[in-house]
Amino acid sequence: MAGRSTEKALNFKGSSKRLLSTLSPERPLMIFALTLTAIGVTLNVLGPRILGNATNLIFAGVAGKDTAQFAGETRAQVLADPHVPAAIRSVLGSVDFTPGVGLDFGAIGRTLGTVALIYTFSSLMLAFQGRITTSLVQRAVYRMRRDAQAKLSRLPLSYFDGQPRGEILSRVTNDMDNLSQTLQQTLSQIALSLMTIVGVLTMMFTISWELALLALVTIPVSVWLAARIGKRAQPQFVKQWGTTGRLNGHIEEQYTGHTLVKVFGRQQDAIAEFDEQNETLYHASFKAQFISGCIQPAMMFLGNVNYVFVAVVGALKVTTGSLSIGDVQAFIQYSRSFNQPVTQVASMSNLLQSAVASAERVFALLDAPEQAPDDTHAPTVDQVRGHVEFEDVSFRYKPDVPLIQDLSLSVKPGQTVAIVGPTGAGKTTLVNLLMRFYEIDEGRITLDGVDIAKMTREDLRSRTGMVLQDAWLFGGTIADNIAYGVPSATREQIVRAAQATHVDRFVRTLPDGYETVLDDEASSVSAGERQLITIARAFLAEPAILILDEATSSVDTRTEVLIQRAMNSLRQGRTSFVIAHRLSTIRDADLILVMEDGRIVEQGTHDQLLDVGGAYARLYEAQFAQAVAEVE
Incomplete structure (x- = not known):
């Protein structure tokens, strides 16, 4: 019935693995891309730690200037001096300063220059990685399109009799495009995000294992929440793409037969059916996008909660002298860097679910029973x-x-x-x-x-030659249509076939003769003339x-x-x-x-x-x- 989804979710995990397996021929490029990603991420996660050192240098200069009265003494002597308040001694205890020595602008400049070089080189690595990922994704989708085209040539006529043309076209166009765009958007981003999570987590543990464990508290909650939301969104994505295929089939059918629709006054019925299917698509798309869209704000909320805990506990550690200000600054940056890829991975789940829903439809086409292969020794x-x-x-x-x-x-x-x-x-x-x-x-x-x-x-x-009731002509010249079965035919052979089948008589009256270009519906010639052209085509092929x-x-x-x-x-x-x-x-x-x-x-x-x-x-x-x- 119109508007009812007949699609159901297949094995999401299995379909995901099969989708990734389409990239296996590009394994060398994938390894190279992952290597570049690892280098770029490693450099990127080093940045906050080095910036933390710059903060420590600035704070040490300020502390050295503020302790100018202790010039000539060592840091240990200043910290042991009973005249220095205990709270200040706790803060200064995490800073390597020299009493009476102010800001070392040279050291600060070298540190910031190092950070700039690291970030520049990291960006170049990730940009190159993106270029390689684009190449391997497009190659994979190219192979899928090629396989789909080859599959269509091996399918029996019964398959096409049981499928609306718009539905088949939707699988090899809309679903393929969705796969291409989604893989392009998510593949490199997921690899980047996962490696960033590992790298940032490693740096967080090197700074403070207590704060690192605190940052990890929200991860199980995030994973559970993303899985729950994703499970509710997946059926809606399947319904969305299934309804898209049926809507395309309806539009193609109504456009092809638009003359009959108008002759029999069925415009309102056609519009009503379109509205019904469009309404179904609207609700499926809305639910899919809304449900999956809830993932990102949920992740951001958990990330902000985690950020507050880290900032508060980090500040307490600075006051006790167990962590320097630079370390806390770096850790807060890592905390933000840690929550961001987690949120990105979660938010990309809606794209991945959409891609898997499209992949299931494409795989259903590729797995359709084929006609028996021909005997090689026939x-x-x-x-x-x-x-x-x-x-x-x-x-x-x-x-x-x-x-x-x-x-x-x-x-x-x-x-x-x-x-x-x-x-x-x-x-x-x-x-x-x-x-x-x-x-x-x-x-x-x-x-x-x-x-x-x-x-x-x-x-x-x-x-065998066939002349059917429906005269099928394609976009091209009349000569091309006549020579469709014999592409190597000369102009003399085409004209001879046209003369034998009474095509030549009306072609000569056309301004461009045999070079007259026909559109897809061949509206520039009459129904009888179209039929004569198909007969000329069969005549030229000389079938037995x-x-x-x-x-x-x-x-x-x-x-x-x-x-x-x-x-x-x-x-x-x-x-x-x-x-x-x-x-x-x-x-x-x-x-x-x-x-x-x-x-x-x-x-x-x-x-x-x-x-x-x-x-x-x-x-x-x-x-x-x-x-x-x-x-x-």
Whole structure:
């Protein structure tokens, strides 16, 4: 039903591991990037400690100036002097000062210069690391796109029949883009944050293990809180991307059929369905972003609580002389530096969950059952004559719903076989089985005595040409469309095919002739002219077997005559299968098959079947009566 999410979260942990495994081909670059990150983080965490030394130098200079009356005495003598208040002695006890000596600007300058160099070099390392990470992420996503494209070519037709086109497009575009952006944003940042946590924690323990333990108190709470929030957000991200795919499918469907939507006055229904799915997407996206967005403020609150505890306890330690002011300053900086990456890792969980939700959808596509691979030692037919046989063929789309049962048929080379019957009788299914778009359940189909199930699909389909009811043309010139099946065709061959199929007559009237550019819907030519171009395309390919599926069903009578002439030229010397509802178009067929419920109930020529007075005669009389009624 519209708007209802049919997606469910898969194995989050397993999907995350599989997503990371896509980066394994870039292992050398990853190691190099991690090395640069480690160097950059190491230098970065040294900065606060050295700045703390600069603070100590400044404080020592101030203390030395303030104890000028003790000039000539040692630091120990000053601290032992009973005239110095106990509180001041406690503070001075953590400072290495010289009585009577003021600020050492040279030492302070050298220290600050060292810090500047360290931070500069650290920034360069991290910038280079970011460049490498960008490269390896884009390579990984490139491979995933390539694998998805290759996968689509290996999927059976049944997969596409069961999936809206917009949904498939969403998986290979929206979900891929989301993966690319998320990995780009989070991969380097997570590595940087985790290494920063380790480096900062190490420096914190070297300064004061008591304060370090105090800073660690909030970590279990942070992890528990992030996990709880993330668990609630993940299903919403899955629903968000699933609904995005269905919404894309609806938009693609409505755009493709926008003319029919307007003709039948279904604009409001289409808008209502769009609004319903858009509303579902809005709520799923809102919940996903809001729930996951709660992680960062929660982490910031815990970080601020931790900061207060560290500042208070650190100040007490300064007053007791167990820590210098510079050490406390450095520790407070480390405390902030420690909480920041923890908050970043937690806040990035929403991006990671979104990425994993998209990854699950992409992996579902990549894991979809494929059609059976072709035999590497498959037989081939060097010179195809076009002798086709169906031997006791049975097929069903659904296991419990039979369609074609025990169908046998022999078509001689060069014959034209017309297939007629009511809708759902199995006419198109028959030619789909011949093209191996579906695999038969029982029996076999042979081409010149070779079982087509043992031939490669490419070899079989290269010997077959199809002209469908829907004339498919792509964006490009008319010449390009005609030569689609034979890219190496010369202009002379293209023109010859166009002349034989009555395409040349209307192409010559166009301003740019064969170089006329068609858009995706080929709106610059009529429906009949589009159909003639597809016939010219099949003519140029020179197939041994020709399939015409309702090729004249949507054109006017005059154009139908032209198409019939073009198809007659196309059928010369080829085994042809013609599916038609207009029985007047197949009167000259060598063999007419009448199908009902997946079985051939009658076969023969037009005159023979009329003489029998069976199913074909009833169909013919019904169409004749309809034509008379339309005239009257």
